[in-house]
Amino acid sequence: MRPPSYRRIADELAAAIRTGAIPAGARLPTHRDLARERRIALATATRVYAELAAMGLVTGEPGRGTFVRHRSGYDGPEPSRALPVPRVADLSFNQPLAPDQGDRLRTALRTLSTSGEVESLLRQHPPGGRSGDRAVVAAYLIGRGIDVAPANVLLTGGTQQALDVTLRALTRPGDVLAVDALSYPGIRLLAAAQGLDLAPVPVTAAGPDLAALDRLCRTRPVRAIYTIPTVHNPLGWVLDRERRAGLVAVARAADCVIIEDGTYAFLEAAPPPPLQALAPERTCYVAGLSKNVATGLRFGFAVVPDRHVQAVTRSLRAAAWSVPALVTALATGWITDGTVEELERARREDAAARQGIARDALAGMDVVAHPASYIVWLGLEPHQRPDHVAAVLAEEGILVSTSDAFATGPHRPRALRLALGTPPLDGLASALHRLRRTVEAIPP
Incomplete structure (x- = not known):
């Protein structure tokens, strides 16, 4: 035909x-x-x-x-990380590490090697984790304002897997998933893989447009709402109590599931209550230890309401059965001995210092950021296309992310996302000054 x-x-x-x-x-x-x-x-x-x-x-x-578009490979959701010149700074991905984390890992591995249960690390754990390990995470989550039984905590191989198995369990191909018009790129990948219909919700400086979300839920059969209410990626907002209550009210009126992403929530020292605490009957809370501990430690968790525990457990069993026992032992050990809490405090201080450097280096430019996060949203001039700017910066040895990666709808803002967590702290200012000079020199 x-x-x-x-x-x-x-x-x-x-x-x-x-x-x-x-x-x-x-x-x-x-x-x-x-x-x-x-x-x-x-x-x-x-x-x-x-x-x-x-x-x-x-x-x-x-x-x-x-x-x-410039097809150099330095823009979009999956850009090339191979630069044509020696690398100056990777501002495309956050991999924060404390100076002593290698020593911490060596100590933890030595401790595990001499423990009486070392052989248990060679055995298969049940889907969702052993009850004792789930109890450790449940106790940790109390510090985030989430008080649930260990049975409602399912251990996963990182936040992305927690999102994946939760969506697979609670949605079907063709279902409508409401999501901020600018959001974490991984949700687009999962929606495409699972055949979900992404419905972008306009964003404001203070959070998603709740009136628009309400209209969407009244006119379309929205099955779930994906949201990042605390230290949003990429816009950095922290929804206030009133907006959280408003979002929950919309979800209840439409009988939607809420999927709350808490990946960067630890960076807000005194956040409002999580959505899970406001609507525990319909909220799945997902997070992990990638940003607060290490990206290579693929350990996450999903907090799931009673009525969905079996479905998400089955989804997890089908995806990967369970988290590797060694990873679970490392993660729960560091939660129990206070290492995670200590690293989170250090991360908050580090992120605040990096934001201070960014504010000075980018003063006068169109910047949106949380004061203690690893992310800067940098607006460009009307004549500057993100794909072209990213290609020019790549020629200077600087990797960035373009707005395309974060846009869930047809509108692609003229902006870049800068990840501040990977460059050495003492080299961040010079990298940002070089970025600024390069961007401002791009002619109409």
């Missing part, structure tokens, strides 16, 4: 872009001009450009037109 006209034209333009016949940065004809040139309807021309945008080949800028 002959493909529809929009598909034929989109494929033709895509081939020209990929071969370089239409170069990066080129402005494409307006929708009306394309319709006239190709003798197609305006709606068909619009669909052509939508198809090219979905392929990651073009970007539309309101009031300026449609441009061919």
